């Protein structure tokens with residue numbers, strides 16, 4: 001990871017989000033730290049951001065998974081092999097040893113911001 | 117006990133195989149080696165259901181074991197090999213391939229052969245028997261060149277054989293030496309009722325007939341001359357005059373044999389020779405050979421325990437009950453215990469209903485306290501109850517005739533609760549009510565679980581209903597409600613959800629979750645399931661914004677995701693017919709977008725390697741050339757495969773391509789619990805392989821034959837013949853009804869084959885619903901289908917026309933870049949996904965332009 005200081009940075013607009021579903025943004029574009037992030041919007045205002053890379057399928061597809069709730073936790077199911085990842089922590093619910101990066105995310109006016 | 121030893125099994129029939137399974141289950145290590153000498157070319161198969169071969173089952177369907185399984189168990193098998201000699205002193209077996217194999221324990225499981233009476237002329241080509249798979253192949257071949265067929269022998273097997281001949285389209289006769297049919301199981305009156313029922317079905321029965329010679333015929337291939345001067349002309353003859361144990365090997369080795377043959381055994385299944393056991397039909401206990409599979413299985417268990425010295429206290433074969441219930445030529449027949457009333461002082465009650473051809477008799481003890489036996493013809497609904505009375509010596513109430521009288525009030529049906537724990541529920545696998553209860557104690561919680569744990573109802577299946585009532589009663593007693601919930605959010609089955617959505621006119625997932633579910637969001641199980649129901653009930657465009665979150669990625673992006681996150685694209689090619697112009701367009705699109713192309717099994721072309729952002733562009737070009745989505749991504753109609761049919765083919769009898777295109781266009785877009793495949797063949801040569809499809813249509817001279825509920829895939833299943841000689845209109849009507857009934861009632865991800873197997877009443881029930889309209893909603897099903905057809909839209913066309921939907925087809929909402937992790941290498945002139953190693957080495961990798 002880069003040495004730059006953590007701060008809130010805009011990544012896209014509120015209109016880009018799709019309710020109860022995911023979209024993908026690219027951060028640190030054109031740098032060595034370029035990264036794909038899956039953004040999910042649940043209901044009107046619950047936002048989540050996790051890495052878009054599926055460590056099982058080894059492909060950038062998580063934003064295309066179905067979001068749901070399992071026993072009170074918000075999860076996304078990988079569209080490839082259906083493992084679930086907790087949207088808050090990035091933890092895989094089927095395999096304790098696997099988790100993906102999760103980020104703080106918020107809406108600021110018309111802009112969606114992530115903290116990294 | 118774990119002893120290093122070598123067990124040799126002669127014969128790999130049902131019982132020999134069961135023995136091997138028992139040993140594998142009980143042995144502690146592979147130090148216990150097993151060698152099987154299998155006389156037939158096929159490994160053990162289900163002889164009990166042999167006749168289903170004529171109904172389309174293959175050798176593979178009937179197989180009870182595979183070579184791979186034996187390999188895994190380290191069991192050596194010599195197929196098409198006969199044991200020819202046993203030397204009990206040196207403890208070796210010799211085979212016809214000149215192998216000599218030594219054994220520590222030898223198990224004879226050689227079964228029986230069909231007895232052919234030594235009538236002069238019996239050795240001619242179309243004189244056959246009914247015992248092995250190879251026999252059935254011969255019979256099929258012979259029947260295809262015959263018009264008339266005779267079965268010699270009117271016993272249980274003979275009537276089964278007669279049924280087969282009749283189904284093969286022959287004019288069928290049964291010739292029986294005795295004065296009645298099924299003399300072993302039925303009394304004279306029962307035999308008479310059975311005879312008249314069978315004759316009603318067109319099979320001619322000749323009793324009291326002794327065949328003296330088979331000679332050349334005048335109107336048919338052969339003539340059979342009978343002792344009383346009568347004769348019968350026929351093209352083929354099937355001998356079913358009883359079976360004889362294969363005991364010659366034992367006789368040659370000087371083992372003791374039974375009075376009427378069979379290798380003599382004691383209650384531990386030991387023969388008179390040291391370390392040699394005999395089990396199954398070749399064995400005789402107290403001079404009696406057991407011609408049913410269940411006693412054979414019991415013997416296999418006993419022998420395995422004695423040989424392995426495990427659990428031998430209870431390992432004893434003390435004889436077996438020979439009661440049987442079966443359907444012969446569509447007539448129900450049951451025989452229990454002392455059917456002939458031979459027990460001293462036995463008394464009988466008899467009920468006969470001539471108009472309906474029903475005959476019932478019970479035999480009870482002199483003191484009227486216990487049931488000794490019964491005969492049932494034409495209606496065996498009381499069989500299970502009567503059998504339990506007999507087996508468990510349950511005390512009879514006053515007026516025991518009430519057990520079989522149709523109108524009797526308070527008919528003493530035996531509820532599952534009334535049975536003692538020792539009651540045998542499944543006699544094929546010797547499973548008692550107690551065994552079933554312990555499997556539930558150990559965690560089984562459905563009929564399916566109990567079947568898996570105990571094997572109950574997996575033999576002849578005759579006890580399935582009884583098993584279900586025992587399981588249900590026990591679960592109910594424990595206060596368990598069997599869960600059919602699809603997931604934690606909905607306490608309903610798919611079918612129930614379907615009805616709820618329909619009746620309450622619910623149009624969104626949120627609406628349904630609020631009114632009938634729990635939790636906030638749903639999950640990847642209930643969302644697509646409900647999405648599919650909403651699509652089939654309302655036929656909304658699946659990409660309506662409210663439905664998007666419900667769809668699997670394939671449905672959302674209208675393409676099939678591949679392992680690297682790219683998609684494949686399949687345009688519809690109805691019936692597999694395509695113009696050169698369209699072929700060229702597909703080729704050009706593939707070239708332009710650098711896609712990997714492959715012909716699919718469903719007669720279309722699959723284009724692989726499209727990035728999400730390329731999908732709209734690809735489709736724009738395909739649609740401009742007049743193509744439509746092929747729904748390869750949906751749980752919906754995939755393809756209607758066809759052969760070229762009578763338009764071109766010398767053998768075709770109908771226009772199969774035309775019909776295939778019509779059907780594909782009619783049902784395209786229909787959302788279902790699982791994918792659906794069709795095929796149409798232009799003649800019975802069946803080049804389109806319609807019998808392996810959910811809906812299979814085969815052209816015949818007078819129209820179409822319809823097959824339903826077949827599939828290929830992991831567990832192939834032949835479709836069942838549903839109706840014959842249909843005109844176009846009736847064909848479409850039946851398909852409408854079958855499909856709509858499936859869509860409405862199947863479970864999530866249930867293919868048609870499994871759906872039908874789970875319908876209570878199976879194929880017959882489906883026929884009633886569809887053909888006879890027994891539920892009275894045939895027309896409703898049709899109009900629902902019409903509605904689906906009318907509201908069809910090509911999802912890609914709608915998507916391309918909608919800028920909002922198009923926005924979804926991009927990797928990033930904040931950048932025009934594409935996914936750099938998607939990389940290809942060249943293979944055989946086309947792209948394929950780069951492996952992780954190749955990606956790291958970065959050699960020769962082409963990124964998509």
Ligand SMILES: Cc1cc2nc3c(=O)[nH]c(=O)nc-3n(C[C@H](O)[C@H](O)[C@H](O)COP(=O)(O)OP(=O)(O)OC[C@H]3O[C@@H](n4cnc5c(N)ncnc54)[C@H](O)[C@@H]3O)c2cc1C
Pocket residue numbers: 126127128129130131132133153154155156163164165166167197198199200225226227228246247248273276362365395396397398406407408409410412442576
């Ligand atoms: C059409 C039909 C329907 C039936 N229906 C029923 C039913 O509904 N219910 C029921 O309980 N039973 C039924 N049976 C009977 C049941 O199939 C038999 O009881 C059962 O198959 C006996 O099993 P087995 O292993 O003892 O003998 P088999 O299954 O006959 O197996 C013996 C095997 O040993 C082989 N063999 C013989 N000699 C040698 C040798 N020297 N070396 C190597 N191999 C040898 C034979 O080729 C054969 O493959 C039916 C039988 C038939 C034919």
